[in-house]
Amino acid sequence: MKIAGSSTLHAAPEQVWAAITDPAVLAGVIPGCDELTPIEPGRFALTVSLGVASIKGSYSGEVAFSDLQEPTSLTMRARGSGGPGTIDTTVAVALAGQPDGTTRLVVRERYRYLRWWAPLLVEPVEFISLVMSRRMLRGIKERAARPVVATTPPERTIRH
Numbered sequence: 001m002k003i004a005g006s007s008t009l010h011a012a013p014e015q016v017w018a019a020i021t022d023p024a025v026l027a028g029v030i031p032g033c034d035e036l037t038p039i040e041p042g043r044f045a046l047t048v049s050l051g052v053a054s055i056k057g058s059y060s061g062e063v064a065f066s067d068l069q070e071p072t073s074l075t076m077r078a079r080g081s082g083g084p085g086t087i088d089t090t091v092a093v094a095l096a097g098q099p100d101g102t103t104r105l106v107v108r109e110r111y112r113y114l115r116w117w118a119p120l121l122v123e124p125v126e127f128i129s130l131v132m133s134r135r136m137l138r139g140i141k142e143r144a145a146r147p148v149v150a151t152t153p154p155e156r157t158i159r160h
Helices: 013-021 023-029 118-144
Strands: 002-009 033-040 043-052 055-069 073-082 085-097 103-113
Touching: 002 118, 013 023, 013 085, 013 103, 013 118, 023 033, 023 118, 033 055, 043 073, 103 118
Parallel strands: none
Antiparallel strands: 002 103, 033 043, 043 055, 055 073, 073 085, 085 103
């Protein structure tokens, strides 16, 4: 399943980049994020609680950044497993500074659910994924417009 979205943020690309790559901000905008623990720079252990209808549960796994082209693009990949199954998500993010000082944020997501019954849930899962994507975009948008402050030290677990 693929989802794409875009938004205009009232902040410079460098400020948006700082928000997107900040572990504290990331923990706050990933829907259902319970815990985000740095493993190494750009790589984190992740625990999320998600659900669609009666298929709910916690997933444990990793999220990692790759293809970083500061401050214009990055790829974020999350993989996890839990009671409901296994999920593999890739999110491509592109930032483009605009003449008025804003930033155009474009996000392309790909989700893979690795269970035999996953095709039966395509419509509800697409809807929930879209809602989660919009929530994450809104969180990034809100946090990117705030002044940049010091972040949590990388060795500390971030809980939400």
